[in-house]
Amino acid sequence: MRSSSALLASALFLIPCNSVLFAAALPRIDLPADSPVVLLSADYGESNEMPRGSAMLLDVHAALSLRNSSQRKIRGITLLVTAQAVTPGGKGSVTVTSLDVGPQEAFPVRIDLRLLRPLQASSGVPVQISLDGVLFDDLSFYGPDKLSSRRTLTLSEWEARRDRRYFKSVLASGGQEKLRQEMLESLTHQADRPSLDVEVVRGARATNFEPEKQVQFAFLSLPDSPIEPMGGMARIAGDEARAPRLEVKNRSDRAIRYLEVGWILHDRSGREFLAGSVPAELNLAPGQKSQILGDATLKFPQLGGQPLGIEGMTGFVSSVEFADGTVWIPTRADLDAPQLQRVVAPSDEEQRLAQIYRKKGIKALIAELNKF
């Protein structure tokens, strides 16, 4: 007995701990009983758990295969990812948009997750993956919507329809060559677009030691926007921006329940970056004005070794949701404004179509456009 225990202990000692993902650490996947998607399989491939200094690093590479068990086509899905034992104050999500999954068809969702926890913390990290929402092609929605997935997925679907319409019209008017040119421009735009790393800290307390100043927003005028920005300012200290305060007016004839203002920063050397967005849930009747306040602090780590000295800001209305659930998004013509073209990323759908063109060529792209 003693010798077999010793043998077992020796065997355990010899097992390389960095190649083992303990079963207790695997995510738990919870889908509601009436969910329109069912889990076919979950492959955790090269997931592993290994000590890193005084911490334990858990790498989860989950390839989920889901099946559309509803009678409608799925356009988008959001999965909620929580790790209560590691970060009780935060949570994550994985959203897949621009889908075209028919009834009974399967589709993959990939989740690459990394957890870092102290060594002395209890082993076995319960990661939970649950469904937050599914959007169908008729814009109906299923799910608890804890993360406002209905809005996110609906906005993305509207953008997808706008961009498919645009590229189809390009194809109709200018043929393959014009479409090819558009795709090359899109790929160039994606590659050239300046990007910043950002840290979001809750609360509007500056942590920078540089003196703080108030900077006024300039606004880009989008003629069709149902919202008119009246003015605004934010507090800037070195590479931190916080407490944006905007005044907006509903110039449409419908009540508005949500809006989002894009926030472009200019640095000392004239570079521009899309810093983020200032969203607001409100109840804004036609003609009514309201103030929007942001309570987080955005911190921009040094860019290429140089501190980002924020000198100016520009705002633009990036999306609006009316009280009846319909949405407004900028038109392709709005997005062609030079300042927006420089900083705003192409839509999910434009990115997807550009990748199809890049990997499979113009014929595959045309076939994809013709599916819709």
Next chain:
Amino acid sequence: MRHPALAHIALFAGGDLAGWLRWRVSKHVAHCQECRDEVQGLRDAASQLRELADDMPELPNGLNWSRLAAEMTGNIRVGLAAGEAIALFDKPLRGRRRLGLHMGWRLSWNAALVVLGATAIFAVAFWTSLPPQQSEHLLASLQRIRTERIGTLLHSSLIPAATLEGVVLEASSSSIQVRENGRAMSLIPHSDGATVSVSMHGSAGVRFVDADTGQVTTNKVYYAEQ
């Protein structure tokens, strides 16, 4: 024969491995052709990198690589020392709740340990001969540790541990992360060329076209109460 960890070989190749580990790796490398080749490969790569860096227009002219390396090593050591000092606070918080009446002397004892930790940080800073601006930055960081960590601990001893350290969301094109009290959850994009976005409502995201599936995927992190 059991080879040293690649990280140790890399540190050894750069001359950054100290003490017992350095002796052990050096002894192994002396007798192992495979590891000797690895060390030589790393050294060649480092020198090639230096040559390439000389041609990079973005870098300041006359960049002193030795000094830069020393600063980076110093910063890492300072970071580790600061982490140790902070970790000393996390332990008594948990213990204090269990021990109840023993709270007072444990607090003093740990405050003393933090002072010792802070002293160690200063020693490390001088030891690594940080340039003046780095020393100023270190002093500022210590001031923050003192006010945010020690001050918070002394004034709000009954607040749950999770709320002492703010939840921070980070977004870069290589990952998004929610960081809390020395723990972190990251979602990693399965592609290059990801697009970062943040919202003042308290979320950070990164969007990418999945390299395998071609699907547009957006990973996001949020504050839990959202």
